[in-house]
Amino acid sequence: MQLVLVRHALPERIHASDLAEADRPGGPADPGLTELGERQAARLVDALAPDDVAGLYVSPLARARGTAAPLAAVLGRDPEIVEDLREYDADSDHYVPVHEMARLDPAAWERMRAGLLPAYVDVPAFTARVDAAFERIIAAHPGRETAVVVAHAGVVNTWLAHLLRLDRPLTFPLDYTGITRILAGRDGRRLVRTVNEIAHVADLLTLTAGAE
DSSP states (O other), rough: OEEEEEEEOBBBOOGGSSSOOGGGGOOOOOBOOOOHHHHHHHHHHHHTTSEEEEEEEEEEEEHHHHHHHHHHHHHHHHHHEOGGGSTTTOOOBBBBOOHHHHOOHHHHHEEEETTTOOOOOOOOHHHHHHHHHHHHHTTOOTTEEEEEEOOOOHHHHHHHHHHHHHSOOOOOOTTOOOOOEEETTTTEEEEEEEEOOTTGGGSSSSSHHHTT
C-alpha cells in the first residue's frame, strides 16, 4: 500500500512576546492555520486527485486538522484522528513556525539546523510512538490502497530517520504541505519513494522560504 504523508500548512504563531499576560493560553498552544496556510491546504485537493484515497488520518492538533479539512470535504468523509501522530511539542505553551524560529527561538533553531530534536524529547520513545501509529495505519489498508496522513515535520522526519536508519531525527527540510510517499509491503518492506514534493504549493512558499 501507499502512505502519503503531508506536513501541515502554515499555522499561526503563539509566542509569549506577542501576548499580554492575560491573553496567554492556560494550556498547550494549539494554533490553527493562517490565511496563507488555508490556501496551501486547499492545493492538496488537486495535488492528490490522481490518488484513490482509501483512508484519511490526522494528528489531533488544529494545524493538522485544518490542513486535512479541504481534502476531507471533497472526499466526503471525516478524517480519523490518531493521537499518537501528535508532534513532539504538543504540550508546549507556545508555538513558533520554523521560518520565524531563528529570530524568536535561536537555541531551538540551532538544534534543528543540526538535525536534532529539542533536548527535552525522549527520542526513542517518540520514535516508537510514531512508528507504531504508522504501522497501525498500514495494517488497516491491505492490497494496493492509498492512505493520506496529515501530521508534522517532526513526526514525518523521525519516521523517515527510523526507516532509513539515519542518526539525526530531523534530516530533511520539509515544507508546509510538502508530500512524502512511502510504499509498504506485506513482507515488512518500507520504501521511501519521494520526500517533500512541493510543486503544488511552490508559489505559496515564497513568503516563508527565505527565512528558513
